[in-house]
Amino acid sequence: MEFVAYATFFGTVALSYALITLGLNVQWGQTGLFNVGVAAFVAVGAYTSAILTTPATEGRIGGFDLPLPVGWLAAAAAAALLANLVAWLTIRLRADYLAITTFGVAVAVQLAVLNLTPLTGGPFGITFIPRPFGAWASDPALFGFANLALVAATVLAVYAVLECLARSPWGRILRAVREDETAAEALGKSPRRLRIQAFTVGGAVMGLAGAVQAHFVGFIAPENFLPTLTFQVWAMLIVGGSGNNRGAILGAVLVWAIWAASGALIGAVVPAELQARAASLQIVMIGLALCAILLWRPGGLLPDRPRRPRAR
Amino acid sequence: MNPQVFVDGIVAGSMIGLGAIGLTLVYSILRFPNFAHGELVTAGAYFALSLAALIGAAVGGTAPIGPFSFGWAIVLAALGAMVATAALALALDAVLFQRLRRRGAAVIIIVMASFGASLALRSGIEFVYTASPAYFTRELQIAMRLPGGLRVTPDQLAALALTAVLVVAVHLFVTRTAAGRAMRAVRENPALAALAGIDVDRTIRLVWVLGAALACAAGITAGLLIQIRPTMGFDLLLPLFAAAILGGVGSLPGAVVGGLVVGLGEALTVAFLGAEWRAGAAFMLLVAILVVRPNGLFGRAGG
Amino acid sequence: MSRPVRLDGLVAGYERDLPIVKGVDFAVAAGEFVGIFGPNGAGKSTLVKAVAGAAATFGGAAFLGDTLLTGLPAHKVLGAGLAFVPQTENIFATLSIAENLQIAAEVLPRAARAARIGAMHAMFPDLARAPHRPAGSLSGGQRQMLAVARALIVSPDAIILDEPSAGLSPRLAHDVFTTLARINAAGTTIILVEQNVRAALAVVSRGIILVDGRVRLDAPAADLAARDDLGALFLGTAAAAA
Ligand SMILES: Nc1ncnc2c1ncn2[C@@H]1O[C@H](COP(=O)(O)OP(=O)(O)OP(=O)(O)O)[C@@H](O)[C@H]1O
Numbered sequence: 050m051e052f053v054a055y056a057t058f059f060g061t062v063a064l065s066y067a068l069i070t071l072g073l074n075v076q077w078g079q080t081g082l083f084n085v086g087v088a089a090f091v092a093v094g095a096y097t098s099a100i101l102t103t104p105a106t107e108g109r110i111g112g113f114d115l116p117l118p119v120g121w122l123a124a125a126a127a128a129a130l131l132a133n134l135v136a137w138l139t140i141r142l143r144a145d146y147l148a149i150t151t152f153g154v155a156v157a158v159q160l161a162v163l164n165l166t167p168l169t170g171g172p173f174g175i176t177f178i179p180r181p182f183g184a185w186a187s188d189p190a191l192f193g194f195a196n197l198a199l200v201a202a203t204v205l206a207v208y209a210v211l212e213c214l215a216r217s218p219w220g221r222i223l224r225a226v227r228e229d230e231t232a233a234e235a236l237g238k239s240p241r242r243l244r245i246q247a248f249t250v251g252g253a254v255m256g257l258a259g260a261v262q263a264h265f266v267g268f269i270a271p272e273n274f275l276p277t278l279t280f281q282v283w284a285m286l287i288v289g290g291s292g293n294n295r296g297a298i299l300g301a302v303l304v305w306a307i308w309a310a311s312g313a314l315i316g317a318v319v320p321a322e323l324q325a326r327a328a329s330l331q332i333v334m335i336g337l338a339l340c341a342i343l344l345w346r347p348g349g350l351l352p353d354r355p356r357r358p359r360a361r
Numbered sequence: 362m363n364p365q366v367f368v369d370g371i372v373a374g375s376m377i378g379l380g381a382i383g384l385t386l387v388y389s390i391l392r393f394p395n396f397a398h399g400e401l402v403t404a405g406a407y408f409a410l411s412l413a414a415l416i417g418a419a420v421g422g423t424a425p426i427g428p429f430s431f432g433w434a435i436v437l438a439a440l441g442a443m444v445a446t447a448a449l450a451l452a453l454d455a456v457l458f459q460r461l462r463r464r465g466a467a468v469i470i471i472v473m474a475s476f477g478a479s480l481a482l483r484s485g486i487e488f489v490y491t492a493s494p495a496y497f498t499r500e501l502q503i504a505m506r507l508p509g510g511l512r513v514t515p516d517q518l519a520a521l522a523l524t525a526v527l528v529v530a531v532h533l534f535v536t537r538t539a540a541g542r543a544m545r546a547v548r549e550n551p552a553l554a555a556l557a558g559i560d561v562d563r564t565i566r567l568v569w570v571l572g573a574a575l576a577c578a579a580g581i582t583a584g585l586l587i588q589i590r591p592t593m594g595f596d597l598l599l600p601l602f603a604a605a606i607l608g609g610v611g612s613l614p615g616a617v618v619g620g621l622v623v624g625l626g627e628a629l630t631v632a633f634l635g636a637e638w639r640a641g642a643a644f645m646l647l648v649a650i651l652v653v654r655p656n657g658l659f660g661r662a663g664g
Numbered sequence: 665m666s667r668p669v670r671l672d673g674l675v676a677g678y679e680r681d682l683p684i685v686k687g688v689d690f691a692v693a694a695g696e697f698v699g700i701f702g703p704n705g706a707g708k709s710t711l712v713k714a715v716a717g718a719a720a721t722f723g724g725a726a727f728l729g730d731t732l733l734t735g736l737p738a739h740k741v742l743g744a745g746l747a748f749v750p751q752t753e754n755i756f757a758t759l760s761i762a763e764n765l766q767i768a769a770e771v772l773p774r775a776a777r778a779a780r781i782g783a784m785h786a787m788f789p790d791l792a793r794a795p796h797r798p799a800g801s802l803s804g805g806q807r808q809m810l811a812v813a814r815a816l817i818v819s820p821d822a823i824i825l826d827e828p829s830a831g832l833s834p835r836l837a838h839d840v841f842t843t844l845a846r847i848n849a850a851g852t853t854i855i856l857v858e859q860n861v862r863a864a865l866a867v868v869s870r871g872i873i874l875v876d877g878r879v880r881l882d883a884p885a886a887d888l889a890a891r892d893d894l895g896a897l898f899l900g901t902a903a904a905a906a
């Protein structure tokens with residue numbers, strides 16, 4: 050029974066990461082836009098939904114007690130808005146400026162959630178975020194399964210929408226822009242507008258993912274949205290194979306499994322007073338894994354398509 | 362407004378400028394923004410910390426020099442740490458960046474690799490030294506009074522002087538020497554540089570050595586004036602990028618001016634909004650410059 | 665001193681499975697002045713880039729005298745005695761005119777540098793006029809002069825130029841060719857890639873026609889100039905027999 054409970058918990062978390070990874074795949078895998086501020090978009094989604102759906106709280110603006118779907122939609126919209134602004138500002142510039150700007154956005158959002166205490170609860174974050182199927186909480190197994198099913202359905206829906214988009218004329222032109230900008234321009238398509246649209250769609254998915262995580266866990270705090278989150282999601286996408294939506298999901302589940310297993314191993318093997326130190330080794334591992342894959346298997350496990358061999 | 366704000370801003374700004382010159386050098390010649398530059402800053406500070414402890418234990422030199430808080434052990438350790446940081450940067454290039462360059466990987470892939478390297482290095486440093494802050498010395502400094510009621514510590518003055526000396530030295534090196542000329546040639550056109558007889562790989566190694574030594578200097582200065590933490594360089598990264606872009610990527614004097622602007626911006630933010638918003642200054646300046654003048658205050662159009 | 669250049673079955677290009685130069689043999693004697701002609705995209709630039717180490721070689725070999733050039737790192741080729749002027753981006757526009765010359769002179773012993781830079785100023789007076797201005801401020805013709813001067817400064821045993829007359833007025837192109845003839849007369853082996861075939865045939869002693877990565881014809885300049893099917897040769901339609 051305990052195993053089943055753990056498996057549903059694991060699956061739910063892994064799938065919520067898969068959702069973020071799908072969002073990043075639209076930006077990076079399909080469009081080639083480098084986002085180093087994934088955590089910021091997830092945070093904006095999580096906080097938006099949390100503020101809208103929690104019951105009114107003393108000393109904090111909001112707690113508007115709105116229904117859950119409203120929170121989720123607003124989360125996607127808020128993150129999309131942020132993504133749109135960032136993209137509009139930087140995509141006309143060099144690709145590396147987008148990377149630097151998104152990095153800055155992550156710092157700024159972290160700063161905002163930490164310091165806008167009346168809205169975000171500051172360092173303590175927001176608690177008592179309503180959980181889906183809260184009425185069934187007395188039956189942990191049913192409750193867990195229901196949550197897993199909801200997250201899985203969300204992933205499936207987003208996957209289906211993204212696949213449709215990728216196969217639509219819009220997605221095909223997007224690919225064309227990624228491969229050969231001038232050719233796409235010759236077709237009369239503005240690469241800049243397409244890129245902004247893709248970045249916005251990706252941001253929306255990340256925001257939705259943030260809301261899903263917030264409601265599944267029940268509380269959020271600034272430390273849930275540190276740069277490590279961005280790194281994890283990147284590792285997931287690169288392992289799975291950027292450009293490929295199924296690869297993104299596979300990578301998320303796999304990397305989360307490795308992460309959780311190594312965490313459990315450290316918890317079991319390393320003495321308590323050294324655990325904080327050992328946890329940093331876990332992060333070293335993700336960093337190394339990211340570099341190793343870039344060096345030796347740039348296509349990931351499920352590559353987008355066979356790469357053309359290059360001359361040395 | 363209290364004019365002390367400007368003193369604080371200039372001191373912080375000179376530290377940022379020091380780190381930003383290294384960043385902008387690597388950025389313009391190797392053509393990628395190195396997200397692991399912050400970790401070179403951090404590693405430099407920790408190398409110096411360990412070396413100073415070793416030197417102090419072996420031969421002494423821990424007694425403060427004159428009005429400063431640090432002794433000869435730290436000055437010697439600083440030189441050793443620059444060598445060690447340069448070695449770290451060269452190793453990173455050899456195992457990671459050079460391979461990606463040779464494979465003809467896109468800029469953004471190299472950026473991502475630097476991102477992974479940054480994470481691994483930072484957590485590696487945290488593993489070795491733990492997350493708790495460390496200090497070069499516990500000496501307390503008495504601030505000197507300047508006209509106008511301003512206060513500045515001898516250490517802060519030393520940091521300003523060090524920045525000024527290093528900036529001028531690097532500028533002269535890049536503009537006046539054969540090695541500096543080779544660096545500028547590689548920056549413009551690596552293929553032509555090779556045809557003109559320049560050893561491009563050697564020049565790139567030199568860029569790493571310079572960039573890393575400057576990062577180390579920034580780390581030691583920050584360690585002396587504030588404290589040493591595994592995240593010190595990472596926290597400095599956004600101000601460094603803002604300074605480099607403000608000054609126009611590749612411009613050394615620009616990076617220093619950009620650093621001063623960011624430092625002053627941070628000091629003003631602290632004065633008007635409170636210390637908790639300090640880190641927001643660099644972001645606002647970065648966004649402002651990208652909107653108004655993406656090539657930097659001194660950058661060429663299209664450069 | 666001047667040395668011969670020899671190519672043995674050179675295969676070169678940018679991707680191993682897609683060679684652009686598909687096995688080229690020819691020899692240029694010491695002190696000879698040879699032109700390489702051919703249609704756009706024939707692989708002329710790729711061929712000479714491969715000889716100079718700026719494009720990948722997948723098979724065969726190139727020699728300067730007894731020195732094997734193939735496999736030499738690009739920055740060692742100049743020191744070995746072969747100078748190369750690429751077709752495009754052949755000067756450092758952000759560096760000053762003086763610095764452009766100093767960079768190449770770096771290969772020489774310290775004592776010899778000033779004299780060689782002086783010799784280049786004598787040959788191309790335009791370059792001595794404002795040596796500290798950025799090279800990017802030069803006109804098209806002056807840029808070509810700077811590029812040629814950069815190559816000549818080391819007194820190479822052989823020099824390869826890729827379309828030095830491109831974009832120049834007929835008059836300036838003529839000047840460049842005359843300068844090259846003078847350098848050749850002083851004993852330097854020259855290989856000249858040109859689109860401007862008629863003008864080049866007046867100065868070279870031999871022409872090699874490259875079509876689709878292979879030598880189609882290798883004949884004395886006078887024979888080539890006399891042929892009235894030169895245009896067709898370029899399209900690869902005429903018979904190769906001389
Ligand atoms: N850097 C490169 N990467 C890949 N392919 C290239 C590159 N440069 C040239 N090519 C290809 O190699 C072929 C030959 O090009 P090359 O420049 O050698 O021709 P060329 O004979 O010099 O032509 P032109 O007279 O126009 O200068 C062309 O098909 C071109 O597309």
Ligand SMILES: [Mg+2]
Pocket residue numbers: 708709710751826
């Ligand atoms: Mg050509």
